[in-house]
Amino acid sequence: MxxxxxEKMSKSRNNCIFLFESEKEIKRKIMSAFSGGQASIEEHRxxxxxxxxxxxxxxxxxxxxxxxxxxxxxxxxxxxAMLSGEMKNxxxxxxIERINKLKEAYEKxxxxxxxxxxxxxxxxxxxxxxxxxVGVFDKHRKTTDPKLSTQLLLSxxxxxxxxxxxxxxxxxxxxxxxxxxLVLKHHIYIADALQIATARKIQTGRFATADxxxxxxxxxxxxxxxxxxG
Amino acid sequence: MxxxxxEKMSKSRNNCIFLFESEKEIKRKIMSAFSGGQASIEEHRxxxxxxxxxxxxxxxxxxxxxxxxxxxxxxxxxxxAMLSGEMKNxxxxxxIERINKLKEAYEKxxxxxxxxxxxxxxxxxxxxxxxxxVGVFDKHRKTTDPKLSTQLLLSxxxxxxxxxxxxxxxxxxxxxxxxxxLVLKHHIYIADALQIATARKIQTGRFATADxxxxxxxxxxxxxxxxxxG
Numbered sequence: 001m002x003x004x005x006x007e008k009m010s011k012s013r014n015n016c017i018f019l020f021e022s023e024k025e026i027k028r029k030i031m032s033a034f035s036g037g038q039a040s041i042e043e044h045r046x047x048x049x050x051x052x053x054x055x056x057x058x059x060x061x062x063x064x065x066x067x068x069x070x071x072x073x074x075x076x077x078x079x080x081a082m083l084s085g086e087m088k089n090x091x092x093x094x095x096i097e098r099i100n101k102l103k104e105a106y107e108k109x110x111x112x113x114x115x116x117x118x119x120x121x122x123x124x125x126x127x128x129x130x131x132x133x134v135g136v137f138d139k140h141r142k143t144t145d146p147k148l149s150t151q152l153l154l155s156x157x158x159x160x161x162x163x164x165x166x167x168x169x170x171x172x173x174x175x176x177x178x179x180x181x182l183v184l185k186h187h188i189y190i191a192d193a194l195q196i197a198t199a200r201k202i203q204t205g206r207f208a209t210a211d212x213x214x215x216x217x218x219x220x221x222x223x224x225x226x227x228x229x230g
Numbered sequence: 231m232x233x234x235x236x237e238k239m240s241k242s243r244n245n246c247i248f249l250f251e252s253e254k255e256i257k258r259k260i261m262s263a264f265s266g267g268q269a270s271i272e273e274h275r276x277x278x279x280x281x282x283x284x285x286x287x288x289x290x291x292x293x294x295x296x297x298x299x300x301x302x303x304x305x306x307x308x309x310x311a312m313l314s315g316e317m318k319n320x321x322x323x324x325x326i327e328r329i330n331k332l333k334e335a336y337e338k339x340x341x342x343x344x345x346x347x348x349x350x351x352x353x354x355x356x357x358x359x360x361x362x363x364v365g366v367f368d369k370h371r372k373t374t375d376p377k378l379s380t381q382l383l384l385s386x387x388x389x390x391x392x393x394x395x396x397x398x399x400x401x402x403x404x405x406x407x408x409x410x411x412l413v414l415k416h417h418i419y420i421a422d423a424l425q426i427a428t429a430r431k432i433q434t435g436r437f438a439t440a441d442x443x444x445x446x447x448x449x450x451x452x453x454x455x456x457x458x459x460g
Contacts, residue, residue, distance in 0.1 A: 127406045131420035134410045138417055146414055171401030176357045180364045184376055187368055190361035191421075 006034035037084030116165040236264035267314030
């Protein structure tokens with residue numbers, strides 16, 4: 001996906017949207033995105049816009065709209081019925097909605113960590129999660145520094161480990177044995193099965209996840225699921 | 231992907247090709263595949279075939295040909311220049327070629343296991359591989375029985391474990407720590423990094439894999455790679 005200006009996405013070009021930007025800054029970025037509209041409203045109504053080069057439309061299509069909705073919007077834009085400003089506003093609203101959901105999830109994780117720091121809850125996770133999370137950081141290396149994120153993750157985890165509010169479990173043969181049963185039973189990925197098998201091993205009744213499928217399977221397996229998705 | 235008859239792929243319909251079938255049986259199956267050709271050669275030359283419903287063409291397109299090659303073949307078939315028999319022969323040759331490569335790889339793995347059984351080599355793998363392999367079995371549950379395959383895998387592994395020719399390593403925090411370094415260095419998946427980190431931990435100089443990318447990275451990391459791909 002290119003950045004909002006249609007060029008390669010990059011931190012230095014500042015052509016992407018970040019989670020903790022102000023609404024004002026996000027609005028500014030979206031409103032100055034590369035547009036496929038005409039120079040004036042009159043011309044736009046007469047000639048129509050070009051959705052194929054319109055960055056707001058491309059983002060809407062890729063991240064927010066169903067196929068049917070995309071086709072509708074594309075048609076209305078091409079015919080001139082829909083203006084560039086309306087397209088950008090639609091994207092802005094969708095982005096804010098998504099960001100608010102993400103922030104909610106973020107706050108839930110934050111709360112969980114704070115509760116752990118205060119010694120109210122004890123967190124457990126598989127050593128596998130640590131590696132998987134770094135994999136996600138690395139995948140987004142174009143927009144964030146994976147080494148810095150990894151250091152933060154490790155130092156935060158270390159803080160909790162030292163305080164005794166976090167335990168990290170190795171992937172041992174008994175956990176894999178149970179994971180294998182779960183893979184064959186629910187047809188899920190081994191990495192997902194591992195989460196549930198790890199929770200089973202520590203004999204907790206609670207299971208926190210942001211993943212919809214995983215949360216369903218965990219419920220089927222009798223866990224009380226803490227949903228980290230907003 | 232549908233089976234060779236255009237219906238849903240299934241063991242009971244026997245409409246898929248298996249690795250250890252005879253060439254004769256494979257030929258028979260491909261030759262009786264659902265075809266988009268005309269009733270007679272004369273008609274085919276005159277009217278051309280329909281590649282969109284021709285199973286041999288769909289298999290060629292999906293598994294064997296480049297986009298350019300597919301377009302060429304599709305055109306020659308539609309125009310009547312290429313006959314159904316020729317299409318099926320092309321698929322047959324590609325299938326046999328692929329199967330021979332797979333058999334070669336299979337034999338290399340087999341040899342490795344036999345050498346281990348005789349005590350000539352000692353094999354090591356991460357407990358993770360066991361789970362991942364079962365995940366692959368489960369993914370192909372429409373054509374093979376994942377529980378049976380898993381039992382076989384476990385019993386074969388157990389035999390070597392008992393004989394002391396195989397060690398299975400847990401995913402421990404030191405292995406994940408090293409894996410994280412490898413992810414950030416080579417931008418590979420954590421599951422791939424884990425293989426190399428495990429090999430590093432047991433201080434072997436040799437690394438066996440069927441994966442092309444993994445074999446390149448292992449070589450960069452100084453391992454002598456045993457390529458399991460034919």
